[in-house]
Amino acid sequence: MKYVDTAQVQKNMNGRLLTNRLMKVLFLISTLLGLIVLIVLFYRVLADGLGWINLDFLTNKLSTDAERAGIMGAILGTLWLMLVVAPVTMFLGIGTAIYLEEYAKKGRFQSFIQTNIANLAGVPSIVFGILGLTVFVRGMGLGNIVLAGGLTMALLVLPVVVVASQEALRAVPQFLREASYGMGATKWQTIKKVVLPAAIPGILTGIILALSRAVGETAPLVVIGIPALLIPFPDTIFDKFTVLPMQIYYWTIDSALVAEYANLAAATIVVLLVVLLIMNSIAVIIRNKFQKRY
CATH class of the missing domain: 1.20.5 (Single alpha-helices involved in coiled-coils or other helix-helix interfaces)
Incomplete structure:
Protein backbone atom coordinates (compact mmCIF):
# COMPACT_ATOMS: atom_id res chain seq x y z
CA MET A 1 0.00 0.00 0.00
CA ILE A 53 -27.29 71.81 -20.90
CA ASN A 54 -30.55 73.61 -21.61
CA LEU A 55 -33.13 73.87 -24.36
CA ASP A 56 -31.12 76.44 -26.30
CA PHE A 57 -28.01 74.23 -26.21
CA LEU A 58 -29.99 71.28 -27.57
CA THR A 59 -31.83 73.22 -30.31
CA ASN A 60 -29.44 75.95 -31.48
CA LYS A 61 -27.06 75.77 -34.40
CA LEU A 62 -23.31 75.72 -33.93
CA SER A 63 -21.74 79.07 -33.22
CA THR A 64 -18.34 80.55 -32.47
CA ASP A 65 -20.00 82.27 -29.50
CA ALA A 66 -19.92 79.75 -26.65
CA GLU A 67 -22.99 81.28 -25.01
CA ARG A 68 -25.15 80.72 -28.10
CA ALA A 69 -23.63 77.47 -29.40
CA GLY A 70 -25.90 74.47 -29.83
CA ILE A 71 -25.65 70.88 -31.01
CA MET A 72 -28.90 70.29 -32.90
CA GLY A 73 -26.98 69.86 -36.15
CA ALA A 74 -24.70 67.24 -34.56
CA ILE A 75 -27.68 65.39 -33.06
CA LEU A 76 -29.48 65.28 -36.41
CA GLY A 77 -26.25 64.21 -38.13
CA THR A 78 -25.82 61.36 -35.65
CA LEU A 79 -29.41 60.19 -36.20
CA TRP A 80 -29.05 60.34 -39.98
CA LEU A 81 -25.80 58.39 -39.73
CA MET A 82 -27.52 55.65 -37.71
CA LEU A 83 -30.34 55.50 -40.27
CA VAL A 84 -27.72 54.42 -42.80
CA VAL A 85 -25.55 52.25 -40.56
CA ALA A 86 -28.33 50.22 -38.92
CA PRO A 87 -30.10 48.73 -41.98
CA VAL A 88 -26.89 48.16 -43.94
CA THR A 89 -25.19 46.45 -41.00
CA MET A 90 -28.22 44.33 -40.09
CA PHE A 91 -28.89 43.16 -43.66
CA LEU A 92 -25.28 42.36 -44.56
CA GLY A 93 -24.24 41.11 -41.11
CA ILE A 94 -27.16 38.77 -40.47
CA GLY A 95 -27.19 37.61 -44.09
CA THR A 96 -23.48 36.76 -43.97
CA ALA A 97 -23.91 34.88 -40.68
CA ILE A 98 -26.83 32.86 -42.07
CA TYR A 99 -24.85 31.90 -45.16
CA LEU A 100 -21.75 30.85 -43.21
CA GLU A 101 -23.67 28.87 -40.57
CA GLU A 102 -26.56 27.40 -42.52
CA TYR A 103 -25.58 27.20 -46.19
CA ALA A 104 -21.80 27.26 -46.66
CA LYS A 105 -20.09 23.86 -46.74
CA LYS A 106 -17.45 23.34 -44.09
CA GLY A 107 -14.10 23.57 -45.82
CA ARG A 108 -11.23 25.84 -46.79
CA PHE A 109 -13.40 28.51 -48.38
CA GLN A 110 -15.65 28.80 -45.33
CA SER A 111 -12.65 28.77 -43.02
CA PHE A 112 -10.95 31.46 -45.12
CA ILE A 113 -13.96 33.77 -44.90
CA GLN A 114 -14.37 33.09 -41.18
CA THR A 115 -10.72 33.88 -40.45
CA ASN A 116 -10.81 37.13 -42.38
CA ILE A 117 -14.00 38.29 -40.65
CA ALA A 118 -12.38 37.63 -37.27
CA ASN A 119 -9.28 39.55 -38.36
CA LEU A 120 -11.37 42.51 -39.58
CA ALA A 121 -12.86 42.86 -36.09
CA GLY A 122 -9.40 43.79 -34.80
CA VAL A 123 -8.42 46.24 -37.56
CA PRO A 124 -7.92 49.85 -36.30
CA SER A 125 -10.86 52.09 -37.10
CA ILE A 126 -8.71 54.59 -39.01
CA VAL A 127 -8.02 51.89 -41.62
CA PHE A 128 -11.75 51.72 -42.35
CA GLY A 129 -11.69 55.50 -42.69
CA ILE A 130 -9.01 55.21 -45.37
CA LEU A 131 -11.09 52.52 -47.09
CA GLY A 132 -14.18 54.74 -46.99
CA LEU A 133 -12.20 57.69 -48.34
CA THR A 134 -10.89 55.58 -51.24
CA VAL A 135 -14.08 53.74 -52.16
CA PHE A 136 -17.04 55.93 -51.22
CA VAL A 137 -15.72 59.52 -51.07
CA ARG A 138 -13.36 59.44 -54.07
CA GLY A 139 -14.09 56.21 -55.96
CA MET A 140 -17.87 56.61 -56.03
CA GLY A 141 -17.69 60.40 -55.90
CA LEU A 142 -20.09 60.70 -52.96
CA GLY A 143 -18.03 63.25 -51.04
CA ASN A 144 -18.33 63.74 -47.30
CA ILE A 145 -22.09 63.25 -47.07
CA VAL A 146 -24.22 61.16 -44.70
CA LEU A 147 -24.36 58.20 -47.10
CA ALA A 148 -20.56 57.98 -47.42
CA GLY A 149 -20.09 58.27 -43.66
CA GLY A 150 -22.80 55.69 -42.95
CA LEU A 151 -21.36 53.14 -45.38
CA THR A 152 -17.89 53.64 -43.89
CA MET A 153 -19.14 53.13 -40.34
CA ALA A 154 -21.18 50.11 -41.47
CA LEU A 155 -17.98 48.46 -42.73
CA LEU A 156 -16.33 49.24 -39.40
CA VAL A 157 -18.95 47.50 -37.24
CA LEU A 158 -19.98 44.77 -39.71
CA PRO A 159 -17.55 42.12 -38.33
CA VAL A 160 -19.00 42.55 -34.82
CA VAL A 161 -22.52 41.85 -36.08
CA VAL A 162 -21.40 38.88 -38.18
CA VAL A 163 -19.51 37.20 -35.32
CA ALA A 164 -22.29 37.84 -32.78
CA SER A 165 -24.97 36.58 -35.19
CA GLN A 166 -22.97 33.43 -35.91
CA GLU A 167 -22.64 32.66 -32.21
CA ALA A 168 -26.39 33.21 -31.74
CA LEU A 169 -27.21 30.87 -34.64
CA ARG A 170 -24.86 28.18 -33.29
CA ALA A 171 -26.57 28.37 -29.91
CA VAL A 172 -29.91 27.28 -31.40
CA PRO A 173 -30.33 23.56 -30.57
CA GLN A 174 -29.98 21.25 -33.55
CA PHE A 175 -33.10 19.27 -32.61
CA LEU A 176 -35.25 22.34 -33.41
CA ARG A 177 -33.96 22.26 -36.99
CA GLU A 178 -34.50 18.51 -37.24
CA ALA A 179 -38.04 18.80 -35.90
CA SER A 180 -38.81 21.46 -38.50
CA TYR A 181 -37.39 19.32 -41.31
CA GLY A 182 -39.40 16.39 -39.98
CA MET A 183 -42.58 18.46 -40.37
CA GLY A 184 -41.75 18.96 -44.04
CA ALA A 185 -40.38 22.52 -43.86
CA THR A 186 -37.73 23.66 -46.33
CA LYS A 187 -34.35 24.96 -45.21
CA TRP A 188 -35.33 28.60 -45.63
CA GLN A 189 -38.65 28.06 -43.83
CA THR A 190 -36.74 26.45 -40.96
CA ILE A 191 -34.31 29.36 -40.78
CA LYS A 192 -37.07 31.98 -41.02
CA LYS A 193 -39.62 30.41 -38.66
CA VAL A 194 -37.43 28.50 -36.17
CA VAL A 195 -33.75 29.44 -36.16
CA LEU A 196 -33.90 33.23 -36.51
CA PRO A 197 -36.62 33.81 -33.86
CA ALA A 198 -34.64 31.71 -31.37
CA ALA A 199 -31.39 33.54 -32.22
CA ILE A 200 -32.81 37.08 -32.16
CA PRO A 201 -31.74 37.91 -28.55
CA GLY A 202 -28.10 37.12 -29.31
CA ILE A 203 -28.22 38.88 -32.68
CA LEU A 204 -29.69 42.02 -31.09
CA THR A 205 -26.91 42.02 -28.51
CA GLY A 206 -24.33 42.15 -31.30
CA ILE A 207 -26.24 44.91 -33.07
CA ILE A 208 -26.42 46.92 -29.83
CA LEU A 209 -22.63 46.73 -29.42
CA ALA A 210 -22.06 47.56 -33.08
CA LEU A 211 -24.29 50.64 -33.16
CA SER A 212 -22.90 51.88 -29.85
CA ARG A 213 -19.40 51.70 -31.30
CA ALA A 214 -20.50 53.45 -34.49
CA VAL A 215 -22.08 56.32 -32.53
CA GLY A 216 -18.88 56.94 -30.57
CA GLU A 217 -16.27 56.60 -33.35
CA THR A 218 -14.43 59.66 -34.63
CA ALA A 219 -11.28 58.54 -36.51
CA PRO A 220 -12.99 57.20 -39.69
CA LEU A 221 -15.08 60.38 -39.99
CA VAL A 222 -12.00 62.57 -39.60
CA VAL A 223 -10.27 60.65 -42.41
CA ILE A 224 -13.17 60.98 -44.87
CA GLY A 225 -13.32 64.72 -44.18
CA ILE A 226 -16.48 65.17 -42.11
CA PRO A 227 -16.47 68.83 -40.95
CA ALA A 228 -16.25 69.50 -37.23
CA LEU A 229 -18.00 72.85 -37.56
CA LEU A 230 -21.09 72.80 -39.79
CA ILE A 231 -23.92 75.32 -39.51
CA PRO A 232 -26.71 73.92 -41.81
CA PHE A 233 -28.86 71.02 -40.58
CA PRO A 234 -28.76 67.82 -42.67
CA ASP A 235 -32.14 66.96 -44.22
CA THR A 236 -31.31 63.85 -46.26
CA ILE A 237 -28.59 61.20 -46.53
CA PHE A 238 -27.08 63.23 -49.39
CA ASP A 239 -26.31 66.29 -47.24
CA LYS A 240 -23.08 67.15 -45.49
CA PHE A 241 -23.20 66.54 -41.77
CA THR A 242 -21.35 66.43 -38.49
CA VAL A 243 -21.88 64.17 -35.47
CA LEU A 244 -21.63 64.44 -31.70
CA PRO A 245 -18.13 62.86 -31.41
CA MET A 246 -16.80 65.26 -34.06
CA GLN A 247 -18.28 68.19 -32.17
CA ILE A 248 -16.64 66.99 -28.95
CA TYR A 249 -13.34 66.68 -30.84
CA TYR A 250 -13.62 70.22 -32.22
CA TRP A 251 -14.49 71.84 -28.90
CA THR A 252 -11.83 69.87 -27.02
CA ILE A 253 -9.09 71.06 -29.37
CA ASP A 254 -10.21 74.69 -29.23
CA SER A 255 -10.69 74.67 -25.44
CA ALA A 256 -7.08 75.86 -25.14
CA LEU A 257 -8.13 79.11 -26.85
CA VAL A 258 -11.64 79.49 -25.43
CA ALA A 259 -12.07 78.03 -21.93
CA GLU A 260 -15.86 77.74 -22.30
CA TYR A 261 -15.41 75.19 -25.11
CA ALA A 262 -14.29 72.64 -22.49
CA ASN A 263 -17.68 73.00 -20.81
CA LEU A 264 -19.45 72.69 -24.16
CA ALA A 265 -17.48 69.51 -24.90
CA ALA A 266 -18.42 68.08 -21.49
CA ALA A 267 -22.10 68.93 -22.05
CA THR A 268 -21.98 67.23 -25.47
CA ILE A 269 -20.44 64.13 -23.88
CA VAL A 270 -23.38 63.98 -21.46
CA VAL A 271 -25.83 64.20 -24.37
CA LEU A 272 -23.94 61.48 -26.24
CA LEU A 273 -24.07 59.23 -23.18
CA VAL A 274 -27.82 59.79 -22.91
CA VAL A 275 -28.27 58.92 -26.60
CA LEU A 276 -26.28 55.71 -26.11
CA LEU A 277 -28.29 54.87 -22.99
CA ILE A 278 -31.59 55.35 -24.82
CA MET A 279 -30.43 53.24 -27.78
CA ASN A 280 -29.22 50.44 -25.54
CA SER A 281 -32.38 50.53 -23.40
CA ILE A 282 -34.66 50.22 -26.42
CA ALA A 283 -32.61 47.37 -27.82
CA VAL A 284 -32.49 45.57 -24.46
CA ILE A 285 -36.28 45.86 -24.12
CA ILE A 286 -36.73 44.35 -27.59
CA ARG A 287 -34.21 41.61 -26.81
CA ASN A 288 -35.91 40.70 -23.52
CA LYS A 289 -39.28 40.60 -25.23
CA PHE A 290 -38.04 38.03 -27.75
CA GLN A 291 -36.21 36.10 -25.01
CA LYS A 292 -39.47 35.61 -23.10
CA ARG A 293 -41.29 34.60 -26.27
CA TYR A 294 -38.72 32.04 -27.46
Whole structure:
Protein backbone atom coordinates (compact mmCIF):
# COMPACT_ATOMS: atom_id res chain seq x y z
CA MET A 1 0.00 0.00 0.00
CA LYS A 2 1.41 3.36 -1.07
CA TYR A 3 2.17 5.77 1.79
CA VAL A 4 0.45 9.18 1.53
CA ASP A 5 2.27 12.12 3.08
CA THR A 6 -0.64 13.95 4.68
CA ALA A 7 1.59 16.88 5.70
CA GLN A 8 2.66 17.44 2.07
CA VAL A 9 -0.93 17.16 0.87
CA GLN A 10 -2.02 19.74 3.45
CA LYS A 11 0.87 22.01 2.43
CA ASN A 12 -0.12 21.82 -1.24
CA MET A 13 -3.75 22.53 -0.36
CA ASN A 14 -2.79 25.55 1.73
CA GLY A 15 -0.66 26.81 -1.15
CA ARG A 16 -3.55 26.51 -3.60
CA LEU A 17 -5.94 28.24 -1.20
CA LEU A 18 -3.45 31.09 -0.69
CA THR A 19 -3.03 31.46 -4.46
CA ASN A 20 -6.81 31.50 -4.86
CA ARG A 21 -7.19 34.25 -2.25
CA LEU A 22 -4.38 36.31 -3.79
CA MET A 23 -5.93 36.09 -7.25
CA LYS A 24 -9.33 37.01 -5.85
CA VAL A 25 -7.87 40.12 -4.21
CA LEU A 26 -5.93 40.99 -7.39
CA PHE A 27 -9.03 40.77 -9.57
CA LEU A 28 -11.04 42.79 -7.03
CA ILE A 29 -8.39 45.53 -7.05
CA SER A 30 -8.39 45.56 -10.87
CA THR A 31 -12.17 45.94 -10.92
CA LEU A 32 -12.12 48.70 -8.31
CA LEU A 33 -9.40 50.64 -10.16
CA GLY A 34 -11.45 50.58 -13.35
CA LEU A 35 -14.58 51.68 -11.49
CA ILE A 36 -12.76 54.48 -9.69
CA VAL A 37 -11.35 55.89 -12.93
CA LEU A 38 -14.79 55.66 -14.55
CA ILE A 39 -16.47 57.39 -11.59
CA VAL A 40 -13.89 60.20 -11.56
CA LEU A 41 -14.24 60.79 -15.32
CA PHE A 42 -18.03 60.67 -15.10
CA TYR A 43 -18.05 63.10 -12.18
CA ARG A 44 -15.79 65.58 -14.01
CA VAL A 45 -17.93 65.43 -17.13
CA LEU A 46 -21.15 65.98 -15.17
CA ALA A 47 -19.63 68.76 -13.06
CA ASP A 48 -18.34 70.64 -16.11
CA GLY A 49 -21.21 70.00 -18.48
CA LEU A 50 -24.56 69.80 -16.66
CA GLY A 51 -24.76 73.53 -16.09
CA TRP A 52 -24.51 74.17 -19.85
CA ILE A 53 -27.29 71.81 -20.90
CA ASN A 54 -30.55 73.61 -21.61
CA LEU A 55 -33.13 73.87 -24.36
CA ASP A 56 -31.12 76.44 -26.30
CA PHE A 57 -28.01 74.23 -26.21
CA LEU A 58 -29.99 71.28 -27.57
CA THR A 59 -31.83 73.22 -30.31
CA ASN A 60 -29.44 75.95 -31.48
CA LYS A 61 -27.06 75.77 -34.40
CA LEU A 62 -23.31 75.72 -33.93
CA SER A 63 -21.74 79.07 -33.22
CA THR A 64 -18.34 80.55 -32.47
CA ASP A 65 -20.00 82.27 -29.50
CA ALA A 66 -19.92 79.75 -26.65
CA GLU A 67 -22.99 81.28 -25.01
CA ARG A 68 -25.15 80.72 -28.10
CA ALA A 69 -23.63 77.47 -29.40
CA GLY A 70 -25.90 74.47 -29.83
CA ILE A 71 -25.65 70.88 -31.01
CA MET A 72 -28.90 70.29 -32.90
CA GLY A 73 -26.98 69.86 -36.15
CA ALA A 74 -24.70 67.24 -34.56
CA ILE A 75 -27.68 65.39 -33.06
CA LEU A 76 -29.48 65.28 -36.41
CA GLY A 77 -26.25 64.21 -38.13
CA THR A 78 -25.82 61.36 -35.65
CA LEU A 79 -29.41 60.19 -36.20
CA TRP A 80 -29.05 60.34 -39.98
CA LEU A 81 -25.80 58.39 -39.73
CA MET A 82 -27.52 55.65 -37.71
CA LEU A 83 -30.34 55.50 -40.27
CA VAL A 84 -27.72 54.42 -42.80
CA VAL A 85 -25.55 52.25 -40.56
CA ALA A 86 -28.33 50.22 -38.92
CA PRO A 87 -30.10 48.73 -41.98
CA VAL A 88 -26.89 48.16 -43.94
CA THR A 89 -25.19 46.45 -41.00
CA MET A 90 -28.22 44.33 -40.09
CA PHE A 91 -28.89 43.16 -43.66
CA LEU A 92 -25.28 42.36 -44.56
CA GLY A 93 -24.24 41.11 -41.11
CA ILE A 94 -27.16 38.77 -40.47
CA GLY A 95 -27.19 37.61 -44.09
CA THR A 96 -23.48 36.76 -43.97
CA ALA A 97 -23.91 34.88 -40.68
CA ILE A 98 -26.83 32.86 -42.07
CA TYR A 99 -24.85 31.90 -45.16
CA LEU A 100 -21.75 30.85 -43.21
CA GLU A 101 -23.67 28.87 -40.57
CA GLU A 102 -26.56 27.40 -42.52
CA TYR A 103 -25.58 27.20 -46.19
CA ALA A 104 -21.80 27.26 -46.66
CA LYS A 105 -20.09 23.86 -46.74
CA LYS A 106 -17.45 23.34 -44.09
CA GLY A 107 -14.10 23.57 -45.82
CA ARG A 108 -11.23 25.84 -46.79
CA PHE A 109 -13.40 28.51 -48.38
CA GLN A 110 -15.65 28.80 -45.33
CA SER A 111 -12.65 28.77 -43.02
CA PHE A 112 -10.95 31.46 -45.12
CA ILE A 113 -13.96 33.77 -44.90
CA GLN A 114 -14.37 33.09 -41.18
CA THR A 115 -10.72 33.88 -40.45
CA ASN A 116 -10.81 37.13 -42.38
CA ILE A 117 -14.00 38.29 -40.65
CA ALA A 118 -12.38 37.63 -37.27
CA ASN A 119 -9.28 39.55 -38.36
CA LEU A 120 -11.37 42.51 -39.58
CA ALA A 121 -12.86 42.86 -36.09
CA GLY A 122 -9.40 43.79 -34.80
CA VAL A 123 -8.42 46.24 -37.56
CA PRO A 124 -7.92 49.85 -36.30
CA SER A 125 -10.86 52.09 -37.10
CA ILE A 126 -8.71 54.59 -39.01
CA VAL A 127 -8.02 51.89 -41.62
CA PHE A 128 -11.75 51.72 -42.35
CA GLY A 129 -11.69 55.50 -42.69
CA ILE A 130 -9.01 55.21 -45.37
CA LEU A 131 -11.09 52.52 -47.09
CA GLY A 132 -14.18 54.74 -46.99
CA LEU A 133 -12.20 57.69 -48.34
CA THR A 134 -10.89 55.58 -51.24
CA VAL A 135 -14.08 53.74 -52.16
CA PHE A 136 -17.04 55.93 -51.22
CA VAL A 137 -15.72 59.52 -51.07
CA ARG A 138 -13.36 59.44 -54.07
CA GLY A 139 -14.09 56.21 -55.96
CA MET A 140 -17.87 56.61 -56.03
CA GLY A 141 -17.69 60.40 -55.90
CA LEU A 142 -20.09 60.70 -52.96
CA GLY A 143 -18.03 63.25 -51.04
CA ASN A 144 -18.33 63.74 -47.30
CA ILE A 145 -22.09 63.25 -47.07
CA VAL A 146 -24.22 61.16 -44.70
CA LEU A 147 -24.36 58.20 -47.10
CA ALA A 148 -20.56 57.98 -47.42
CA GLY A 149 -20.09 58.27 -43.66
CA GLY A 150 -22.80 55.69 -42.95
CA LEU A 151 -21.36 53.14 -45.38
CA THR A 152 -17.89 53.64 -43.89
CA MET A 153 -19.14 53.13 -40.34
CA ALA A 154 -21.18 50.11 -41.47
CA LEU A 155 -17.98 48.46 -42.73
CA LEU A 156 -16.33 49.24 -39.40
CA VAL A 157 -18.95 47.50 -37.24
CA LEU A 158 -19.98 44.77 -39.71
CA PRO A 159 -17.55 42.12 -38.33
CA VAL A 160 -19.00 42.55 -34.82
CA VAL A 161 -22.52 41.85 -36.08
CA VAL A 162 -21.40 38.88 -38.18
CA VAL A 163 -19.51 37.20 -35.32
CA ALA A 164 -22.29 37.84 -32.78
CA SER A 165 -24.97 36.58 -35.19
CA GLN A 166 -22.97 33.43 -35.91
CA GLU A 167 -22.64 32.66 -32.21
CA ALA A 168 -26.39 33.21 -31.74
CA LEU A 169 -27.21 30.87 -34.64
CA ARG A 170 -24.86 28.18 -33.29
CA ALA A 171 -26.57 28.37 -29.91
CA VAL A 172 -29.91 27.28 -31.40
CA PRO A 173 -30.33 23.56 -30.57
CA GLN A 174 -29.98 21.25 -33.55
CA PHE A 175 -33.10 19.27 -32.61
CA LEU A 176 -35.25 22.34 -33.41
CA ARG A 177 -33.96 22.26 -36.99
CA GLU A 178 -34.50 18.51 -37.24
CA ALA A 179 -38.04 18.80 -35.90
CA SER A 180 -38.81 21.46 -38.50
CA TYR A 181 -37.39 19.32 -41.31
CA GLY A 182 -39.40 16.39 -39.98
CA MET A 183 -42.58 18.46 -40.37
CA GLY A 184 -41.75 18.96 -44.04
CA ALA A 185 -40.38 22.52 -43.86
CA THR A 186 -37.73 23.66 -46.33
CA LYS A 187 -34.35 24.96 -45.21
CA TRP A 188 -35.33 28.60 -45.63
CA GLN A 189 -38.65 28.06 -43.83
CA THR A 190 -36.74 26.45 -40.96
CA ILE A 191 -34.31 29.36 -40.78
CA LYS A 192 -37.07 31.98 -41.02
CA LYS A 193 -39.62 30.41 -38.66
CA VAL A 194 -37.43 28.50 -36.17
CA VAL A 195 -33.75 29.44 -36.16
CA LEU A 196 -33.90 33.23 -36.51
CA PRO A 197 -36.62 33.81 -33.86
CA ALA A 198 -34.64 31.71 -31.37
CA ALA A 199 -31.39 33.54 -32.22
CA ILE A 200 -32.81 37.08 -32.16
CA PRO A 201 -31.74 37.91 -28.55
CA GLY A 202 -28.10 37.12 -29.31
CA ILE A 203 -28.22 38.88 -32.68
CA LEU A 204 -29.69 42.02 -31.09
CA THR A 205 -26.91 42.02 -28.51
CA GLY A 206 -24.33 42.15 -31.30
CA ILE A 207 -26.24 44.91 -33.07
CA ILE A 208 -26.42 46.92 -29.83
CA LEU A 209 -22.63 46.73 -29.42
CA ALA A 210 -22.06 47.56 -33.08
CA LEU A 211 -24.29 50.64 -33.16
CA SER A 212 -22.90 51.88 -29.85
CA ARG A 213 -19.40 51.70 -31.30
CA ALA A 214 -20.50 53.45 -34.49
CA VAL A 215 -22.08 56.32 -32.53
CA GLY A 216 -18.88 56.94 -30.57
CA GLU A 217 -16.27 56.60 -33.35
CA THR A 218 -14.43 59.66 -34.63
CA ALA A 219 -11.28 58.54 -36.51
CA PRO A 220 -12.99 57.20 -39.69
CA LEU A 221 -15.08 60.38 -39.99
CA VAL A 222 -12.00 62.57 -39.60
CA VAL A 223 -10.27 60.65 -42.41
CA ILE A 224 -13.17 60.98 -44.87
CA GLY A 225 -13.32 64.72 -44.18
CA ILE A 226 -16.48 65.17 -42.11
CA PRO A 227 -16.47 68.83 -40.95
CA ALA A 228 -16.25 69.50 -37.23
CA LEU A 229 -18.00 72.85 -37.56
CA LEU A 230 -21.09 72.80 -39.79
CA ILE A 231 -23.92 75.32 -39.51
CA PRO A 232 -26.71 73.92 -41.81
CA PHE A 233 -28.86 71.02 -40.58
CA PRO A 234 -28.76 67.82 -42.67
CA ASP A 235 -32.14 66.96 -44.22
CA THR A 236 -31.31 63.85 -46.26
CA ILE A 237 -28.59 61.20 -46.53
CA PHE A 238 -27.08 63.23 -49.39
CA ASP A 239 -26.31 66.29 -47.24
CA LYS A 240 -23.08 67.15 -45.49
CA PHE A 241 -23.20 66.54 -41.77
CA THR A 242 -21.35 66.43 -38.49
CA VAL A 243 -21.88 64.17 -35.47
CA LEU A 244 -21.63 64.44 -31.70
CA PRO A 245 -18.13 62.86 -31.41
CA MET A 246 -16.80 65.26 -34.06
CA GLN A 247 -18.28 68.19 -32.17
CA ILE A 248 -16.64 66.99 -28.95
CA TYR A 249 -13.34 66.68 -30.84
CA TYR A 250 -13.62 70.22 -32.22
CA TRP A 251 -14.49 71.84 -28.90
CA THR A 252 -11.83 69.87 -27.02
CA ILE A 253 -9.09 71.06 -29.37
CA ASP A 254 -10.21 74.69 -29.23
CA SER A 255 -10.69 74.67 -25.44
CA ALA A 256 -7.08 75.86 -25.14
CA LEU A 257 -8.13 79.11 -26.85
CA VAL A 258 -11.64 79.49 -25.43
CA ALA A 259 -12.07 78.03 -21.93
CA GLU A 260 -15.86 77.74 -22.30
CA TYR A 261 -15.41 75.19 -25.11
CA ALA A 262 -14.29 72.64 -22.49
CA ASN A 263 -17.68 73.00 -20.81
CA LEU A 264 -19.45 72.69 -24.16
CA ALA A 265 -17.48 69.51 -24.90
CA ALA A 266 -18.42 68.08 -21.49
CA ALA A 267 -22.10 68.93 -22.05
CA THR A 268 -21.98 67.23 -25.47
CA ILE A 269 -20.44 64.13 -23.88
CA VAL A 270 -23.38 63.98 -21.46
CA VAL A 271 -25.83 64.20 -24.37
CA LEU A 272 -23.94 61.48 -26.24
CA LEU A 273 -24.07 59.23 -23.18
CA VAL A 274 -27.82 59.79 -22.91
CA VAL A 275 -28.27 58.92 -26.60
CA LEU A 276 -26.28 55.71 -26.11
CA LEU A 277 -28.29 54.87 -22.99
CA ILE A 278 -31.59 55.35 -24.82
CA MET A 279 -30.43 53.24 -27.78
CA ASN A 280 -29.22 50.44 -25.54
CA SER A 281 -32.38 50.53 -23.40
CA ILE A 282 -34.66 50.22 -26.42
CA ALA A 283 -32.61 47.37 -27.82
CA VAL A 284 -32.49 45.57 -24.46
CA ILE A 285 -36.28 45.86 -24.12
CA ILE A 286 -36.73 44.35 -27.59
CA ARG A 287 -34.21 41.61 -26.81
CA ASN A 288 -35.91 40.70 -23.52
CA LYS A 289 -39.28 40.60 -25.23
CA PHE A 290 -38.04 38.03 -27.75
CA GLN A 291 -36.21 36.10 -25.01
CA LYS A 292 -39.47 35.61 -23.10
CA ARG A 293 -41.29 34.60 -26.27
CA TYR A 294 -38.72 32.04 -27.46
